[in-house]
Amino acid sequence: MGWLFMNRHHMGGHATPKSYLDAQFTFTNAPDDKGIARGARVLASSCPGNRVWYAAVQYSENGVPTEVIAMVCLVKWNPRDKEALHFGYKDMSESMGPCEAEAPENILRLLTPTTNEYSLDWRRRCLARLQKRSRKIVDGMRVKFPQAITFTDGFAGDEFTVVKRGATITFRPVGKYGHYRIRNFRDLEWSIVPETKVHRTIFAPRPSAAMPPP
Structure with a gap:
């Protein structure tokens, strides 16, 4: 799907990109010709800096959960846009292998197992970034x-x-x-870079001289 832009007053009363996208990906469709009503619900989401929206979305059939996958939306948010196109987004599923791979840990933990190679690669990239950011930074290192x-x-x-x-x-x-x-x-x-530390050498005290017998 390509980019979709809109005026902020057409966001259904939602004040932020995150709240709008949370609502967009939470729905229940009418039953199809086979009597299956498909739906989705956002379990957790994040939209840092109003740049990229990450979410764990649970899909269901007739109210029964089937899988939880990650959805990613590129976001453009400019409330002062001169053409009044304040908000735009482009949605992708993890199976499309988005370049953006900064989903937080709480979202990754909610995803159900998958065999899709693009999804697995995306999840690995997210985890690798989390591991990098968890490295301890110490003064003087x-x-x-x-x-x-x-x-x-x-x-x-x-x-x-x-x-x-x-x-x-x-x-x-x-x-x-x-x-x-x-x-x-x-x-x-x-x-x-490991630093070699030089330890101070401590010598044992000299034994006191024996006193001659009286």
């Missing part, structure tokens, strides 16, 4: 990137020391001065 990163001041480097102050993370080039910010750091490939 040294990290190395596969390729050098070039910054706006012209500096390029691939090895940095993490400087963490609360929720703020900056990077100091190893052996140099200055601090840099690296966009989407948690989603990038990098490895921890």
Whole structure:
């Protein structure tokens, strides 16, 4: 399916893309010529930054659940659009292998097993991203990137020391001065550089000299 755009006043009273799409993918159709009434219900959804909508959608036949699959919608949201096309979306199922693969864990846990290769690949990519973002970031740790990163001041480097102050993370080039910010750091490939620690040598105290007998 291609893109569908609309005025925000045609969103059925829904104030956000998330609430509109939640309603769009929750429905019950009239029975077909075989007497089967098919329906769907959004079990969980997320739309970070109003850019991509992810959802676990449960499908059913005559009220009996059949499967839970992931749906992905690309979203364009601009309440100030000059042409009054404030909201647009393009929907895909996981079986179409969307490039966007940032579904949160609570949605992935709801999906039923599948043998579809495109769906399996999409789920693997989502899990790989979650694993990357779960890596522990510690102040003072040294990290190395596969390729050098070039910054706006012209500096390029691939090895940095993490400087963490609360929720703020900056990077100091190893052996140099200055601090840099690296966009989407948690989603990038990098490895921890092990540091050799030199331990202080502790010598046993000398035994006291024996006193001669009186």
